[in-house]
Amino acid sequence: MSNITLGGNPIETTGTLPAVGEKAPNFTLTATDLSPKTLSDYEGSRLVLNIFPSVDTGTCAQSVRTFNEKASELENTKVLCISKDLPFALARFCGAEGLDNVESLSDFRTGDFGDDYGITFKTGPLVPLLSRCIVVIDADGTILHTEQVAEIKDEPNYESALASLA
Incomplete structure (x- = not known):
């Protein structure tokens, strides 16, 4: 389990992120059109998993905006913004913000x-939301980079995540 903080107060997660060099665990998530999406749906593409508690908070919303801006510069790379928000809320946010370089799941x-x-x-x-994390996966499904943000209110290290794709 990982120990992180919210406003300096300790919080635990259910485990730890998979290690760099491991194959990414498969997943089934729900797209904004309510269809299922699995890791294999993105086979052959590099992935940046931008994981956060809720798009309805300032830091989470900013991470989606920042990755949307930077994603347009990346070849063969998809940015998946993942939370436990309802798909309708994710679609509403991205639609209102004009964010079309990221995919919400x-x-x-x-x-x-x-x-x-x-x-x-x-x-x-x-509890039971997701902690703020970045996982970068290469086109073969191998994890290149992970970050679990130590203080939930902080933004992830965008530059480090994107540098792992160079």
Whole structure:
């Protein structure tokens, strides 16, 4: 389990992120049109998983905006913005913001993604949401980079995540 903080107060997650060099665990998430999406749907593409508690918070929303801007510069790379928000909320946010370089996916149905990646909050006021993390996966499904943001209110290290794709 990982120990992170919210406003300096300790919070635990259900596990730890998969290690760099490992194959990414498969997942089934829900797209904004309510269709299922699995890791194999993105086979052959590089992926940046931008994982966060809720798009309705300032830091989470900013991470989606920032990756949307930077994603347009990346070849053969898809940015998947993942939370337990309902697909309708994710679609509304991206539509209102004009964000079309990212894809929003939800773990609201089963929570298996958060458990398989070890990032579901186990303690604290945000149980059972997902902690703020970045996972970068190459076109063969191997993890190139991970970051679990130590303080939930902080933004991820965008530059480090994107540099792993160079």
